[in-house]
Amino acid sequence: MAAALAIAKREWKAYFASPLGFVLLILFSLLLGLFVYLWSPFGVPTLFARQSADLSGVFAARHLPLLFVLFGAAISMRLWSEERRLGTEELLLTLPVRPIDAVLGKFLGAMGMLVLCLATTLPTVYVVWSLCDDPRGLEWGPILGGYAGSLVLGATCIALGQLASAFTRDQLVAFLVGFTLLALWFFLADLATNLAPHLPERFAGAALEVQQYGLTALFDSVDRGVILMKNLVFLVSACALLLGLNAAVLTWRKAG
């Protein structure tokens, strides 16, 4: 585990050895700020129009999932592709590190970047807190629940992008593949709804069943600060499965 933490630290710092880390932070905060304060692509009323001291603008069902499609792919694109391009994968994997530790280290480093991105919403928490005129103060439960749910959802997006990154030495290719997969996940509910009528009855039911595992559907309840156990279990298992697959890819590649 010590090796994984050392790798995580190096990965996290690597974001700021180039402009990438700063660009990610600035774009994330600008886009989310736009959605919360000025205009929501999903018609969610802006913070000031709503006149309610809560963070549902931040955790609105589709805002963060949409950003995670873009930023999950962008944060994770370099994780393996850069190692393969520079040849440092050979250096890393001949150090006494188990493949799963290398995978976890990279994942944790990327999660550090995601946490920083989410931290750019803290000024909004302050704005909401200062606008709150309820004598009982802010309701912190939904806020904390919202952050926890966002972290779990973001983690799964990063694990998917990281897996995509293990198959190429080109960051752009890794980004495009990760982005496309995440976008398909984002639109899963719409896809299933549109496909269902064209499928034989047996599959139509399954297609509708699948809807609830779409990126946005999983986030629906987080909007209210509630993390459904079923969704949590699904996301954590998906994340663990993707990281395990990533380690398997490394082991499989060793076989040449």
Add this chain to the structure above:
Amino acid sequence: MIRVQDLSKSFGSHRAVDHVSFEIETGEIVGFIGPNGAGKSTTMRMLTGYLASDRGRAEVLGFDVSRHPLEVQRRIGYLPESNPLYVDMRVRPFLRFVAEVRGIPRRERAAAVERAIELCALQEVARKRIRECSKGYKQRVGLAQAVIHSPKVLILDEPTEGLDPNQRVVMRDLIQGFAKQGATVILSTHILPEVELTCPRALMISRGRIVADGAPKKISGPLGTLEQAFRQITQTKE
């Protein structure tokens, strides 16, 4: 110390390493020579656990590489071909990172890093980004990461590639210094005079097979120079 038996590896239909066997004793410096694509790097990669063999067995310091890769990796130092480094990092933090991943305890880490810096004469560039270092220094950073834990076995894939004659002499002295301290060294190179100068023993490999094994003088024997022997042996095989 290092025991390789019947090791083979294919990539698709190309057999890169073909039933290779050899043994290397403690404290030896062995030069791996052979044409490009002969299987030198593939053999070294199998010794380090980076690649799995298709058949055969490689044992380093009593550990089977395919069964106990971590035990082997803990005890060896490896400089991969073309010396890949995290070029965005500065030299000292990079070495600290390697020391940390290698599990060198926190209180010994700084000393290990400084010793590697001193051994490889990196004091001048310790604060520089690796990207900004000259080729010779980069190569020494690669060597420093390989020796940071004072390994008993050093595997160096073309450690002098791309260096000028002065830098090569420095590198050679460093490698001989490690052997004097009791390390076993396997190095690969194209530069045959270097093998004659550095390695008491050479292993010549061609088309994935060992074609000569012994002191460079013995290999060149009646054929004159090692280069002539190299050309004759490896070309007749082609």
